[in-house]
Amino acid sequence: MTSSYQQQLDAKTARITSQFAEYSPPALEVFASAEQNFRMRAEFRIWHTENDMFYAMFERNEDQQKQVVRIDEFPIADQSINALMPKLLDALKADPALSKRLFEVHFLATLKGEILVSLVYRCPLDAAWETAAKALSEQLNIKIYGRSRGQKLILTDDYVVEELQVFDRTYKYKQIESSFTQPNAKVCQKMLEWACNAAQQSDKDLLELYCGNGNFTLPLSTRFKRVLATELAKSSVYAAQWNIEQNGIDNIQVARLSAEEFTQAYNGEREFRRLQEAEIDLAGYDFDTVFVDPPRAGIDDETLKLLQRFERIIYISCNPDTLHDNLKTLAQTHKITRFALFDQFPYTHHVESGVLLEKI
Template identity: 30%
Template sequence: MSEFFHKGQTLELNVERMAFGGRGIARTEGFVVFVDGALPGQKVRATVTKAAKRFAEADVDEVLEQTPHWTQPFCLHFGKCGGCQFQDLDYAEQLKWKTEHVGDQLTRIARIEAPKIHPAQASPELRGFRNKMEFAFAGGGSESGPLSLGLHRKGSERIVNIEECHLPSPQCAEIVRHVREFCRRTSIPSYDPRTRRGLWRFLVIRETKTTMQTMVQIITSQAQDGGAIRSLADDLHQRFPALTTVVHSTRKARSAIAHGERQVFRTGDGYVMEQVGDIRYRISADSFFQTNTPAAELLYAAACKAAGLTGTEHVLDLYCGSGGLGLAMAKQAASVTGIETVPAAVRDAEANAKLNEFTNCTFIAGDVLEKLKTLEQKPDVVVTDPPRSGMHPDAAAALLELAPERIVYVSCNPSTLARDIKQLSGDYALTEAWPFDLFPHSPHIECVALLERLKS
């Protein structure tokens, strides 16, 4: 416990910087205070929520002096919902801090002095840019109040009932409101992970930006529903005639992840079609695909350029999802091999290769680390797009053994990107990195990093 700070203490602070993750950074008496809800340039009154030996954490109570970069939020839920953090910060400033955070992580964690970081590429759209949104159910039981459906409250497991959301299209919020009211009328409660009782878990909505197709995925527990979910699917098709497909999936695991384990039924084809550049993609309910289509087109183009393909290279695409990056490179490569853990995504990738008439692509379902050990073709270029947790340490070690000429690392988390680059640093050097803002108004930033093998 700090001798200077104590929980509940009120401080007046000048916010100097933005920390990685989005909190403001202030200093007082030589100590650092991380201030939730504060922007650089503000003077705030804040209450300490955590006191440690050398720093404190605090929440803003009042803004005493405003930053010149403040802007009016555009959503009625801002400040309560955790979906957006920076609607009140000018977009140019958002990009500035995101660029700086990528550089900070590479310097601090990867120990790269003055890494070459390009300015963050803006999202082509600042509202209505998301092609996928995940909403959670809560409550509905006798003691938990009316059923809720929406997004998590900022810093909480509680759910904010969303009436509007400016990240996807206006239709998305209409679907959320309609599903909430329908599910309330069933009087069936949401799933409670503590008791493992209840039904409703997640609502996932995909809206493709180039083909204008819509998928609704309803993820529930394995509890009996008495036909309610089939009735909901029929009702959605009647209320939203443009709806392409409804998928019902169940999830047994307690973990609150909007990913189905078993598909129960679907209406229509069970997938939607999207296009990035001149490549068409089939996307199933549980397949990974970049959630900002226009920005993803810019990111894919940068990754292809970084790969430096001449038509003779064998490309290995790790964590390939439904084939996004690998297929974007297929025209310029001799061959593409993709590895992905989710079998449904691999089926999509194979279908996408056929759809685009690529005969030089192979996709493998299985654990990335295990499949790396069984590769028959040594890659010249590796493109890797791992989850936020980054690559498995042994997968990074396996890449060192494969010794490709170039590694194109696409990351959604600069800290794990920096960690993995450090592990590869004995044999590879970071040439340059290009941040891309696929998530405006949030602290998240994507990054394409080019690593080239050092000459012995």
């Protein structure tokens, strides 16, 4: 590692170790990132001048005013994105049907080289745009997705299929353009293996809240008799179900519920037609472990009370502050037996962390 990357990783390690010291966790397991070409997503504004246009991002000056920064290459993005950026820009510049009022370009790539490009406009997309975009898609061997206000034009697909290696098995994941996916695929693989190791092997069932597209669900299913995963976003539920089928896994059920709704259903406070339609019988499950990967806001109080009833809690967090706050409740009934830092976002202050909590 270069000294600059190691220094920022050491600073994160020191900060997290200090922040969580009051909970007496074991030694922090640190999972580093590649120093370059680690991001599978990149989003840029398109800046138009009188005679040119270019990729742009913004930074604030000393007066907190935004300044345009021209981007000709983006070293933290995957190599496939960097290779495509100049070719795509030249092609867009050469065709007025593609360049007119182009506002943003979003790249979504996979480890095996598939790329989806979303072109976002401030004008309606017409037949001329569609014809030009189809030709560009074939020319560059990429998927193209056009968007403007109230309009979406999907030429082939609005997703890519990622393949992640977890131990000796490869899992396929449909990653939809508008849905959340882990941006650092190689660190994600480390997270999946850590979660599976933390789960060990159980003859009981797993409850997963906030399952997204099934990122953790698929490999964790090998460690339990059955898995019940919950997710509220329809697009993520659809992707999770597609991923389960494509990977030939038969011990997972997905319930379209929020964590709060699941808590109400599990406590018998409310009945949900969505559970009946999916033929999910909560009483038939025998959970010993719960896995959670909540949004930055963390977990609500009622769901935290629910988690306290499980023997083991595996908690992946994208916000150490809310994790720390949630542990004020969870540490009343559980102790941290594994503690990890995953450097998903090098060169930023963001930290992804994981804890395994076992009942006292």
